[in-house]
Amino acid sequence: MAAPSLASTSERCHEIAQSYLQIEEPLSQIIRETQNAIKLTQKLLLNEIFPRWSPFNGEISFSYNGGKDCQVLLIIYLGCLWEYYKTNMNGQEFPLKTLKAVFIDQDKTFQTLEQFVESTKKRYSLSLYESDRNHTKALSMPEAFHKYLGDQPETKAIVVGIRYADPFAQDLKPIQRTDDGWPDFLRLQPLLHWKLAYIWSFLLYSGEPICGIYSVGFSSLGDINHTLPNPYLAKTNDLPLRYQWEITHGCEGVVNCSPLSSQDSHFQNNEYLPGWYLLDDSLERCGRIKKN
Ligand code: FAD
Ligand code: MG
Ligand code: MG
Structure with a gap:
């Protein structure tokens, strides 16, 4: 079966998010809080991020490792891409064929996860840069991103599915530059406020x-x-x-x-x-x- 286009995938992800936002009964506490979390993430993407770094010209990349958090963020991100396109470019052809993404594949990960990344790469039309594993010495995350930016110098900002509950994440901000010791770029972290229960x-x-x-x-x-x-x-x-x-x-x-x-x-x-x-x-x- 042919892979779906990024346009149709974005539209489908938009429908998923809208459908969740429309749940009225039974509005459990988790669902109500998750609806608020989705709305805040959408607001950050549509009002703060996309007007500053265009999602359509290669300035933004998406860090993706197949985990649940970046998958949730990817679904919401793609849905926002659809909404931003509809609002600003309606009538024109959808401007992207693939979404720029990056997977730092250095550590030995579960084979099931590797296969999942491979299948979702097609499902979500990712043009996924995968860091080269065949090094005598594995690169650190900052080194791997340094290499990535050397290959993709138009990248200004990278989306990260990190949450406040993750280690050392409690003081992070939705938009911030990288720390000393990292190559210089913007981190876009619009999932910080999500709890584990909202993700699931x-x-x-x-x-x-x-x-x-x-x-x-x-x-x-x-x-x-x-x-x-x-x-x-x-x-x-x-x-x-x-x-x-x-x-x-x-x-x-x-x-x-x-x-x-x-x-x-x-x-x-x-x-x-x-x-x-x-x-x-x-x-x-x-x-x-x-x-x-
Ligand atoms: P996880 O839940 O595993 O990951 C959180 C998110 O990080 C994921 O949803 C995904 O978006 C991304 N991610 C994690 N692992 C990978 C991977 N192998 N390939 C691609 N994406 C991945 N730390 C600093 O101290 N200072 C920094 O300036 C800094 N900048 C970063 C910039 C980027 C683009 C990324 C991806 C990470 C950066 N980090 C930085 C590290 C970050 O804060 C987390 O420690 C790191 O992402 C690992 O997360 P985790 O395993 O704790 O949680
Ligand atoms: Mg991790
Ligand atoms: Mg996580």
Whole structure:
């Protein structure tokens, strides 16, 4: 099947966001707060970001690693792209064929995640720059972005799906320059105010494919040597599913997880609940083993 065009994907993502915003009954606290979070992210993109860095001329790139947070941001971003196009360029042809994105693929990641990135690259029409893995010494994130900017010098700003609950993120701002030690560019961080529960409520409602590794007890994905299923998701904890309404009444009516790769199939042992059973932001990274 031919990949959808960026125009049709953006329009579809716009419909997903609008559909979520129109939920009236039952307006659970999580849904109401998520609606407000979506509106703030849209406002940042449409009123603060796109008028300053055009989303149509290569000034903005999108940092994407297949994780749930950047996927949620990508869906909302694409929806805003559609709205911005409709408002400012209606009648003209949609100005982009692909969305510029960047994946720093240095650490050893889950094969399921690699495959998910590959399939969503087509689904969302990403022209995804993937940093070269075949180095004798892996590059650091700042070094990898330095190389990226050397290759794509028109890039002025990069969208990042970071949230306040992430490590060292509590003082970040939606728009800010990079720190010392990083190549100089703008970080666009319009997802900061999202809680873990908002991410899952929206993503499960969207019916979009979700990286399959989340279905077997993972709540946060680091590199393969430092990420285990989250102990708080052990089935013995008997956690409730908070998003049944979103799943049943959402855009597809089912949870749509990408298949587990052969390398990751041993995680399918039925001992852990899926990542979306976890509500508490502070427990999200409890499957991470500290690096020395
Ligand atoms: P995650 O939830 O894994 O990631 C948060 C978001 O970061 C993701 O949604 C995605 O948008 C992006 N991201 C994470 N990993 C990758 C990857 N491998 N490839 C592409 N995108 C990825 N830290 C500083 O201290 N100072 C800086 O100036 C700074 N600038 C940054 C600029 C960019 C464009 C990015 C992507 C990161 C930057 N960081 C910087 C690091 C950032 O603050 C996070 O520490 C980092 O993204 C890892 O996030 P996480 O693993 O904690 O959370
Ligand atoms: Mg995250
Ligand atoms: Mg990470």
